[in-house]
Amino acid sequence: MGQSLGDRLFQGSTLFFALFVFIVLAAILVALALAAWPALSHFGWGFLTSSEWNPVTLNFGALSPIVGTLVTSLIAMLIGVPVSFGIALFITEMAPAWLKRPVGTAIELLAAIPSIIYGMWGLFIFAPFFADHIQPVMTDLFGGLPLIGPMFQGPPIGIGVFNAGFILAIMVIPFISSIMRDVFEVVPRTLKESAYAMGSTTWEVVWKVVLPYTKVGVVGGIMLGLGRALGETMAVTFVIGNAHGLNMSLFMPGNTISSTLANEFTEADAPLYTSSLIALGLLLFVITVIILSFARLLLMRLERSQGGEKA
Template sequence: MDRPISSGTIMARAFLNHRDGTKGGIAERGITPAFAKRQQAQDSIFYYLTLGFALLVLVILGSIMASLIDGAWPAFATFGLGFITTEIWNPVTEQFGALAPIYGTLVTSAIALLIGVPVSFGIAIFITELCPRGLKRPIGIAIELLAGIPSIIYGIWGLFVFAPFMQLYIQPFLIKGLGPLPLIGSLFKGPPYGIGILTAGIILAIMILPFITSVTRDVFETVPPMLKESAYGLGATTWEVVSRIVLPYSRVGVTGGVMLGLGRALGETMAITFVIGNAHRISNSILAPGTTISASIANEFTEAVGDLYTSALIGLGLILFVITFFVLVLARLMLMRMDKKAGG
């Protein structure tokens, strides 16, 4: 009894015949030993070529890590763990501590995510679920154009336009309205400089907005329309469809978009250098000037005199590399936990 031929087999044969271009095609010709051997050789070449590309990434990553460790070793050998846990940064006395740049990097990135993620989700939901058809493309293009603006333009705009606006209107309002409150009041005390950690965080939020929005919108559009139409047919509201259908279905891609934005925020240099104030100190207030790892390296690397000074700056780069690595690992573990929970 002959086995029935599936539709997939028929389609595969038709495709091979079309691509082959000869009478009868590959699917209709007998596979000779020479042909099979040639195909096996091609598969082997393709396998080892792609394996080489994958290993090349690991080699480059390992080389970067090794060079950073070698360059940062004098600083860590001199200061030990105190290089990470102390705030002082004095090139004159050759006393270096990375705590202030680490604090500034983490706080500005957190502010950027707190502002940028909800706004990005709102834009993506509006474009995919609520926006009129004629406006989807213009709004999408406008959001994506934000990603093409150089970071130094964001920095110049932030220094000459946004920082004065913060100094005259936003920061005095925050100091007067939130400064007297318990618990969170200390975050909004001090003079309104205009520049500072909060200003840098808002600029970062604007910069990561197009990345998170674009990825989130594309992921939302992969949700099968039948699922959403079925939910609407059962009487679900738009919010219920988004929260119970769209977000659970696309949680992995959405998390990837957020991690992409976080990586952008952690490593941003020029825009932050313009608006953060570049002060090597830790303040309770997010209105005060501060610094980040990338801003410190950009500001001081060309002026570094002496091996220890240079090693301290390379040590900052190593710390940023480690922070980024652990952020990616935590994101991966979170995705694995989400997948396991969904499977259970």
């Protein structure tokens, strides 16, 4: 009887903890929605389509920070995912035994660095170096190309959307590469040795054996990094320039939802101003949930396909 009572208490407590997560999420969503409602009802759909942000006239639009959030996260993924894949591949398949642990430890230590340190390094060290040595080269190479040329034009001021995306890439690399390394290491050695015995190269083993076996974990690691990039605040605030408005050039200052909240929340002296900022927070919450939900659906499809292949 005592054991039965203990089992019921344990089951009830774990159920409560599981439901508590949903309760907290629902409470956050409701609180944000109620606080953001004055701005959403006042501006309507124009809040999503307008890039104007004028605290003097109390005219606010979320398009600029939404675009900045998505663009910086995309840049971070375009840079961070290949680098993370290369790091994980080197550690698991190519590095000598004596080098694996030091490299892995160094990568993990990058994740422990506070984001404000990344921001300070990006502002005082990387931004001047980028403006003097990297941006002119990128402008010469890509600035004259059709369609994408305007994205790589602009004055060499050192702060902007591209720099923010680059700093985000450095910040997400430890998370993505660590997960990729861990899932690569669970691939049975017999599968890889069999492929090598048949004459496969290292790249063929990775592409045809390791990646198909670990694709669920790899995608999960990428989504974890994307979630980190979407919500990063302080590092982005230091290097993005914090300018409202849309620009074709990636080298021009911009803003994100999180950087706008960090910069202006303490200055909001009007109820509509505060409500507009909270509406930005609600939009960031919704964007993150939508992207991670699609990621979860993708993982489910990959798991089903993987199960079908094994069957």
